[in-house]
Amino acid sequence: xxxxxxxxxxxxxxxxxxxxxxxxxxxxxxxxxxxxxxxxxxxxxxxxxxxxxxxxxxxxxxxxxxxxxxxxxxxxxxxxxxxxxxxxxxxxxxxxxxxxxxxxxxxxxxxxxxxxxxxxxxxxxxxxxxxxxxxxx
Numbered sequence: 001x002x003x004x005x006x007x008x009x010x011x012x013x014x015x016x017x018x019x020x021x022x023x024x025x026x027x028x029x030x031x032x033x034x035x036x037x038x039x040x041x042x043x044x045x046x047x048x049x050x051x052x053x054x055x056x057x058x059x060x061x062x063x064x065x066x067x068x069x070x071x072x073x074x075x076x077x078x079x080x081x082x083x084x085x086x087x088x089x090x091x092x093x094x095x096x097x098x099x100x101x102x103x104x105x106x107x108x109x110x111x112x113x114x115x116x117x118x119x120x121x122x123x124x125x126x127x128x129x130x131x132x133x134x135x136x137x
Contacts, residue, residue, distance in 0.1 A: 014075065018068035022132070024061035026125045028054055029102075033122065055106060062099055069095065084135065091131040098124035 032054050039046040073088065080088075101120030108114045 011075065014068055014071050017064055018072060021061040021064035021068065022129055025058055025065060025098075026129050028058055028061070029122045029125055033118075051106070058102070062102070065095070087131060087135055091128055091135065094124050094128045094131060098128055 032050060035050060036047050039050050098121050101117050101122075101124055105114060105117035105121050108117050
């Protein structure tokens with residue numbers, strides 16, 4: 001009975017942590033993209049320094065997204081249909097692609113590599129966010 005009474009609070013914590021982490025991961029990427037042109041005016045190394053500072057926030061947020069994502073799936077009624085399960089499988093793939101793209105972006109040394117892997121990370125992150133909304137729907 002006590003667990004049943006705590007369930008709404010646990011749901012609120014789980015969902016709040018997930019949304020907060022998504023705000024940092026996805027919103028942060030979009031913010032950094034908007035700041036890069038101004039950062040370039042501050043010096044050649046400024047975009048790289050900003051990216052390093054962002055990664056200190058974004059990677060822990062990504063880890064929180066993974067943990068709370070598993071927690072979200074565990075908390076969902078097992079009676080979901082096959083369409084919901086298909087979207088979930090696709091979302092997991094897209095989330096992993098976002099992480100891989102961000103990791104490769106962080107290791108890229110050419111402008112082309114930075115652009116391609118940044119676009120993969122950012123695009124996959126936005127798609128994963130939308131898929132999360134669909135799954136919660």
